[in-house]
Structure formats: C-alpha cells, structure tokens
Amino acid sequence: MQPPRHRRLVQFAVTLLMTLLSGVAAAQIRVNPDGVNINSQGSTVVFLTFGPVPANRVAAEGCWCGDLIPAAGGIGLACNPATIFGCLPARNDLSRRSGSGAAGFTDIMSIPPSVARRAYQAALTGVASHFFYVRRFVSTIGAPDEFVNVTCRMAGGGARTPFSLTDVRLSFAIDKPILIVEGDVPLPPIKAEISYNGTGRLKGRWEVVLPSEEPPSETDLLTAASLPFEDRPLQRRYTQLSTFNIFLPPDGRYTLEGPEPSRLPVKIKGEYLILLRIEATDDKEGDSNLSVVGAGPAVVHSGAVAGFPLPVLRYYVGGGPNNQLTVSNSTALTALLPEDRATITPGEPVEFRWADSPRGVLYRLEVETADDARPLLTAFFQPGTGIYRAPPWLREKAAGSILRWRIVALDEKGEAAEETTWRWLKFGSSN
Numbered sequence: 001m002q003p004p005r006h007r008r009l010v011q012f013a014v015t016l017l018m019t020l021l022s023g024v025a026a027a028q029i030r031v032n033p034d035g036v037n038i039n040s041q042g043s044t045v046v047f048l049t050f051g052p053v054p055a056n057r058v059a060a061e062g063c064w065c066g067d068l069i070p071a072a073g074g075i076g077l078a079c080n081p082a083t084i085f086g087c088l089p090a091r092n093d094l095s096r097r098s099g100s101g102a103a104g105f106t107d108i109m110s111i112p113p114s115v116a117r118r119a120y121q122a123a124l125t126g127v128a129s130h131f132f133y134v135r136r137f138v139s140t141i142g143a144p145d146e147f148v149n150v151t152c153r154m155a156g157g158g159a160r161t162p163f164s165l166t167d168v169r170l171s172f173a174i175d176k177p178i179l180i181v182e183g184d185v186p187l188p189p190i191k192a193e194i195s196y197n198g199t200g201r202l203k204g205r206w207e208v209v210l211p212s213e214e215p216p217s218e219t220d221l222l223t224a225a226s227l228p229f230e231d232r233p234l235q236r237r238y239t240q241l242s243t244f245n246i247f248l249p250p251d252g253r254y255t256l257e258g259p260e261p262s263r264l265p266v267k268i269k270g271e272y273l274i275l276l277r278i279e280a281t282d283d284k285e286g287d288s289n290l291s292v293v294g295a296g297p298a299v300v301h302s303g304a305v306a307g308f309p310l311p312v313l314r315y316y317v318g319g320g321p322n323n324q325l326t327v328s329n330s331t332a333l334t335a336l337l338p339e340d341r342a343t344i345t346p347g348e349p350v351e352f353r354w355a356d357s358p359r360g361v362l363y364r365l366e367v368e369t370a371d372d373a374r375p376l377l378t379a380f381f382q383p384g385t386g387i388y389r390a391p392p393w394l395r396e397k398a399a400g401s402i403l404r405w406r407i408v409a410l411d412e413k414g415e416a417a418e419e420t421t422w423r424w425l426k427f428g429s430s431n
Contacts, residue, residue: 019293028075029053029137030147032292036150037285038323039157039197040120044111045164047064047225047287047302050148051104051295053137057146059095059105059117062138063087064115066122068132068149079134085118092307098228104295106228109133109150110307119154129154137343158250162286163200165223165306169193170276170313179315180355181266190258190313192276198285199250200303204278206259207238211270211317221309224300229290238275239265266317271337271353274313278304314386316353325400331407333357335420348392350425352405356383359417360409367394395427402426 031050038044053059064086065079072078082143092110099105111133123129133150155161172179172189181187194202209215217234242259258274265272283303290296316336336353344350352365365388367377376397379388404422411417 001279006072011370016021016178027055029146030035030363031135031148031150032289034101034285035151036152037155038111038116038152038160039161040116040123040154041113042116042157042167043307044116044152044161044197045156045166045305045307046109046111046150046162047109047286047288047305048109048150048291049099049104049109049293049295049300050135050137051099051290051293053097053105055102056140056143057137058140060138060145062093062107062109062133062135064111064119064131064133064152066119066127066131068134069410071147071253072255074145074147077134078147079132083122084117085122085131094222094307096228096231098230099290100101101296102298103220104228104290104293107135108226108307109167109307111152116187117300119152121129123154136431143257143387145335155254155405157197159199160285161198163196163198163248163281163283163303164286165196165278166177167193168306168310169278170274170311172313172315175231180336181315181317183335187261187264187266187315189261190274192256192258194254195258196248196252196254198232198303201245201281202248202254202256202278202304203244203245204276204304206241207277208241208265209238209273209275210265211268211272213238216275216312216315218309221275221312221413223278223304223306223310224280225305226307228301229296232256232280234243235277241274251268264315270316276310278310280304316355319384333360333418335405335407335423338405339426340422340423342423343428344395345428349392351426352388352390352396352407354386355409356386357409357418359411361412362410362414364408364410366408367403367405369398370404370422376403384412398426398427 029050031048034045063079063084063165068077068078068081069080070077094108096106119131130153131149135148135150137146137185170192172190220236241263248254280301281303282301286302288297288300288302290300334355336355337351363381365379370373377390377394402424405424406415406420409418
C-alpha cells in the first residue's frame with residue numbers, strides 16, 4: 001500500500017495535469033461552420049470564421065484531403081499526406097483577422113474544381129463521399145502547431161449549398177474590352193454573366209468611377225460577403241448608376257443587365273471604370289456564428305460570397321469633332337493614357353493604357369527619350385492586357401528628359417503589324 005503522502009502527491013499531479021489539459025482544450029481554436037455542402041462538379045466558396053485565435057498564432061496553409069490523422073507534435077487532426085487533394089492558392093487567400101478584439105479569423109474557403117474532381121474520383125473508388133479542409137495555425141512563441149478542420153460534404157451545388165459566386169464576367173454588347181468614346185452614338189448596353197452555387201437574393205448596385213477619383217483597391221472590388229462583418233461598411237463608394245435585388249433559383253447561371261446606357265457619364269475627358277458591387281444577403285447554408293468560436297456575439301450572413309475581386313469594365317472619353325462624343329467602332333490599335341504631352345506629378349505612378357488591334361498576337365511598349373531616342377523601357381504583353389504600370393525607376397532613368405512612348409502590335413512572325421503614333425510625356429519637378 002502506498003503511503004498517504006505519496007498518494008496525495010499522485011492525486012495532486014493528476015489534478016494538475018487535468019487542469020492543464022482542460023486549459024489547453026478551452027484555448028483550442030474552433031471553426032464555424034464546421035461542415036458544409038460543396039459542389040462535387042465545380043468550384044465552391046464558403047465563408048468560415050475561426051476563433052479564438054490568440055495574438056501569438058499566425059495562419060499558415062489550408063489544404064484539402066480525404067483523411068485525417070493525429071497531428072504529430074501538434075494539436076488537433078492534420079491531413080494524411082497520402083490523401084491530399086490540393087491547397088488553397090495564394091491568389092485566392094483572402095483570410096484576415098476579424099471579430100471582437102481581433103480574436104477571430106475570417107477565411108474564404110475557395111475550393112478549386114480540380115480539388116472537387118479529385119475528391120469525386122476518390123469517392124468513386126468506394127471511399128467516403130466527404131473530405132476535409134484543414135487550416136494550420138503556427139505559434140510565434142514556439143508552441144505546437146494547431147490544426148482545425150472543416151468537413152466538406154459532396155453535393156450537387158444546388159439549394160443546400162452556400163450561395164456563392166464562382167465566376168463573374170462583365171462586357172459591353174459589342175466585342176470590345178475597352179470602348180473609346182468620341183462622338184454622338186450612345187454607349188452600348190452592359191451585362192454581367194454570373195456563375196454561382198446555391199440559391200438566394202443577388203442584391204447590389206452599379207457604380208462608376210470618374211476620371212478624377214481614386215481608383216478602387218482590391219478590397220473595394222470584393223463582394224461585401226467576402227469581408228469580415230466589421231470591414232464591410234469601409235468599402236469605398238462611388239457614383240451610383242442603378243440598383244438591383246433579384247432572387248436567383250438554383251440554376252447556376254444568370255445574366256444581369258447593367259444600368260441604362262444613358263446614365264453613363266461622358267462629360268469629362270478620361271478613363272471611366274464601371275463597377276459591379278454585390279451586398280451580403282441572408283443565406284442559412286453559409287451563415288457563420290461568431291459566438292460559437294468566441295469571435296463575436298452574432299451570426300454573420302455571407303450570401304453572395306466570392307473568392308476573387310470582381311472585374312471592372314472600362315471606357316475612355318476623348319475629344320471628337322466639335323467636342324461631341326460617340327463610341328468608336330474602329331479596330332485600330334489605339335493609345336489611351338497618358339495623354340499626349342502629359343506631365344506626371346511627383347509621386348504619381350505612370351500607367352500606360354491602350355486598346356488592342358485584331359492584327360496583334362503580342363504587344364510591345366516602347367519608352368525612350370524624345371531628343372536622342374535613347375531606349376529606357378521595353379515591355380511585352382499578351383492580347384487583352386491593355387494596361388501597364390511603369391516601375392518607379394523610370395523617373396530616375398529619365399533624369400529630367402522629355403520622353404516619348406508608343407505601342408507596337410506584333411504579328412505571328414514577330415514583325416510590326418501596326419503601331420501608334422508617338423506620344424510625349426515628362427515628369428514634373430518636386431520643387
């Protein structure tokens with residue numbers, strides 16, 4: 001029989017261990033929702049909230065896999081390396097701190113079609129028809145890594161799947177990526193071709209960015225449901241053209257008509273951006289409960305979440321005969337910005353913009369000094385690019401000289417098929 005003192009020490013050690021374990025369990029990161037239906041035949045986007053996430057933990061990669069195993073040297077269940085289907089691409093990682101006191105972590109889980117196909121093919125072999133998304137959190141103070149998983153149940157992408165946008169394409173009624181406005185013909189209609197999962201209300205507005213306004217950031221171009229709740233009111237607003245509030249059935253595709261063309265402004269010379277702004281709507285299948293994960297008091301609605309910034313549509317207003325305005329139907333290669341003999345103010349970036357020609361399979365930007373034709377910058381672009389921001393060192397290489405620039409369209413043989421006239425520009429003095 002153990003002596004009383006020894007028994008008390010054992011009981012104290014067990015009590016201390018249980019206290020420590022319960023403290024670790026209480027501090028473990030959770031996620032809501034922890035299980036979702038996903039489209040087994042395409043992409044899926046889901047709004048997730050992790051929490052509480054201590055300040056000394058940083059999110060690492062998020063991966064999908066068919067099986068979980070205990071995390072070696074870590075906390076929670078990690079992906080079985082033999083069953084990994086893929087990881088969240090960096091370009092789709094929209095995660096950020098969120099919630100009360102930044103105790104939460106918002107993650108937009110964008111499942112690529114390739115991952116869904118691999119999971120579906122695995123299910124055909126007889127394994128379970130679900131798989132897992134696992135996000136790893138790394139400690140900055142040397143504590144073990146923590147793994148948190150979400151169950152992804154394969155479905156058809158219909159009504160029981162979170163309402164999310166998987167693709168958005170904006171276009172004019174004519175096949176031109178950039179319109180050049182020069183006369184009295186009205187602008188053509190605008191449309192948005194939208195692919196989506198689930199069902200819900202598509203609510204939002206069309207806006208236009210005027211030439212004198214600061215362009216939108218990548219955050220401004222996200223749908224509101226792709227942001228933490230507290231960041232949604234902070235998106236920059238522009239001139240409103242029209243609004244919409246439409247119920248989308250679980251069909252997967254919808255064409256949204258744009259604002260009346262007569263509402264598009266054309267009074268100021270320069271480049272205009274047309275924006276599609278999508279608001280967050282109620283969607284039970286994609287709701288995230290912040291109180292469950294200790295990141296806030298309420299449910300966050302995330303209907304119409306998207307894992308990418310929405311595209312923009314551009315048109316350029318230039319002076320035509322008698323200062324009238326029209327849509328140019330010309331298919332010629334056209335330089336847009338900077339305007340001829342433009343002065344670039346200190347600190348202002350230099351953005352070259354142009355409209356493609358059907359004759360070009362590759363485009364070359366040439367920038368050189370105007371007095372002695374000394375080359376300063378040459379860059380090549382694929383069709384459809386239409387914009388290039390020059391590196392900051394261009395101002396230094398100019399060394400006060402007046403510059404000239406042009407765009408050259410190259411054919412299949414790499415020879416010049418068409419070119420714009422030279423435009424001049426200079427950098428303004430900081431004095």
